[in-house]
Amino acid sequence: MAREVEGDTPPKEKIRTTIWAETPEVDNPFAARVCHCHGYDVFGELITKASLPEYLYLLFRGERPTPEQARAVEILGVAFANPGVRDLSVRGAMNAGVADATSAAYLVAALSVGAGQNGGAHEVARCVELWNQNGRGLDLWRASLTAEPAEDAAPDIWLEPEHPPGFDPHGVSCALPVLQLLDALADTGLENSRWLREQRTALESFADHPLYLPGVAAAALADLGFGPEQAELLFLILRLPGAAVHALEQRGLGPNRYPFFARGLKLTDDPGPISDDLGIVV
Amino acid sequence: MSSGNERLIEAEDHYETAVGAMFPGERAVFRGYDLHRQLKSWEWLELYIYGVTGRHFSGDDLRILNTLFVFTSYPDPRIWLNRIAALAGTARSTGALGLSGAISAAEATILGPRANLRAIHFCQTTRKRVDAGEDLEEIVIGELRQRRVLYGFGRPVVSGDDERIAPTMKLLQEYGRVDGSHISLVQDIQTLLIKKRLRLRLNFGGLTAAICADFGLAPRQFYLGSLLSLAAGMLPGFVDTLEHEEGTFFPLHCNRVDYRGQEPRRWI
Incomplete structure (x- = not known):
């Protein structure tokens, strides 16, 4: 039976949203009968008509993408679904995996590490900020990428970037997957990606580092209308499948088959063996 | 390259x-x-x-720091960070996930360690500027004009005095630490705000920032040191929701969503 839940005073607090609306079932106000996302009926229409890239775009941008935009999101989704077994975020996940932690812990670890500014999502956010600031103006990019870091910046939980966002601090030359992804995105018609393909070597010379994947992602996401935080979040989401499967795989293999860097750590402040209360020297 | x-x-x-x-x-x-x-x-x-x-840190310094951790451990499950742990409990998730979700959100801008980081930076830079001869009122008004906030002062949702300030000041008096240069500064700012009829009041983050600035902590040391300062208040709410029936921590029915978006449309 439906319970009377309205009508109390003062008015009940509500969650305000422009994204999601629900119509309750007639017998239970806590169960949704119809769910609308940005006006579209999710279970009545989207699940059979929209692709995942289309729905992701709709969620973040509030509007249905053009076929070219949906194709670009799909390309990004495939490109970043698995960052690879050596990626820092995947390594974070695998540590949770070898320890046989909860499945969610794999992803918490992947998100915590992959959130960073060295190849991670906050680097993508900073790079989108640069796209918003510089557009496709080569001189503006030159000024940004050659600017000295601010010395008197107020401290924040995020450190000042140690390399130009979007460019590989340890790269030697632009890696083949970077070029392949840039080509694929440029071929969908994204203007930023096309411009980046044309100006890549110039930008690399300003940055003094080769372009790498976060920079390619940021260019495309800025072109798709994603703000810095939206781009940061989508980049975090897109990279989780690889973290999940690599963590699962290492869970099966266990800690003994996973690097511990047993001889890699050099302790520089070691008191050495100390006799304890019993006079035993360890 | x-x-x-x-x-x-x-x-x-x-x-x-x-x-x-x-x-x-x-x-x-x-x-x-x-x-x-x-x-x-x-x-x-x-x-x-x-x-x-x-x-x-040992002796009285450690006792003061310990009490600061105690004073900010509120187990109210409605507080945003604690609510993450409580939601994890009512969703029958695990303790580590509830706690890590709550702690990860502690780096919020409106409260907690991130706000503390800004508060200690404001406190230390203002101390230096005042010591160099600048006028405190001009600094404070300038900061409010420029940023519209005064880090270490004011609280989200609630207004008025922060209930942790009086017991913390009493604690400092007990240990004879009330005269620290940064503690004096935030009190001077508080007096100034009252005189100017501004509603902002010193908050607990602002006072702890001043205390830790007097201890000589750098902003990043203070921020990292305070990351777990809210932790003791998080798991009690998780534990409590486990003792309630699953899903009964502030459930929301469909009409508790205030939708203000697109009218229904077709995906053709």
Whole structure:
């Protein structure tokens, strides 16, 4: 039976949203009968008509993408679904995996590490900020990428970037997957990606580092209308499948088959063996 | 390209650290001390702050820091961070996930360690500027004009005095620490705000920032040291929701969503 839940005073607090609306079932106000996302009926229409890239775009941008935009999101989704077994975020996940932690812990670890500014999502956010600031103006990019870091910046939980966002601090030359992804995105018609393909070597010379994947992602996401935080979040989401499967795989293999860097750590402040209360020297 | 991969080649299987290591079957070293023999009488908070800052706080300083951690451990499950742990409980998730979700959100801009980081920076820079002869009122008004906030003052949702201030001031009096230069500064700012009829009041983050600035902590040391300061209030709400029926922590029915978006439309 439906319970009377309205009508109390003062008015009940509500969650305000422009994204999601629900119509309750007639017998239970806590169960949704119809769910609308940005006006579209999710279970009545989207699940059979929209692709995942289309729905992701709709969620973040509030509007249905053009076929070219949906194709670009799909390309990004495939490109970043698995960052690879050596990626820092995947390594974070695998540590949770070898320890046989909860499945969610794999992803918490992947998100915590992959959130960073060295190849991670906050680097993508900073790079989108640069796209918003510089557009496709080569001189503006030159000024940004050659600017000295601010010395008197107020401290924040995020450190000042140690390399130009979007460019590989340890790269030697632009890696083949970077070029392949840039080509694929440029071929969908994204203007930023096309411009980046044309100006890549110039930008690399300003940055003094080769372009790498976060920079390619940021260019495309800025072109798709994603703000810095939206781009940061989508980049975090897109990279989780690889973290999940690599963590699962290492869970099966266990800690003994996973690097511990047993001889890699050099302790520089070691008191050495100390006799304890019993006079035993360890 | 300038640096290339030389640093990666050098660092492969080679990482130097002074923070510590374990020697399986023998001993463990914590920042230069044998953990089981030299640090066995340390309190946990003492070790935690030493680990983060490399500085050893003991005696009255440690007692003050400990009480600051106690004073901000509110188990109210409605507080945003705690609510994450409580939601994890009512969703029948696990303790570590509830706690890590709540702690990860502690780096919020409106409260907690991120706000504290800004508060101690404001406190330290303002102290220097006043000591260099600048007028405090001009600094404060300028800050409010420029940023519309005064880090360390004011609270989200509630207004008026922060209930933690009076007991903390009493604590400082008990330990004879009320005259620290940064503590004096935030009190001067508070007096100024009252005089100017501004509604902002010193908050707990602002006062702890001043206390830790008087201890000589750098902003980042203070921020990292305070990351767990809210933790003791998080898990009680998780535990409590486990003692309630699943899903009964503030359930929302469909009409509790105030939708203000697109009218229904077709995907054709």
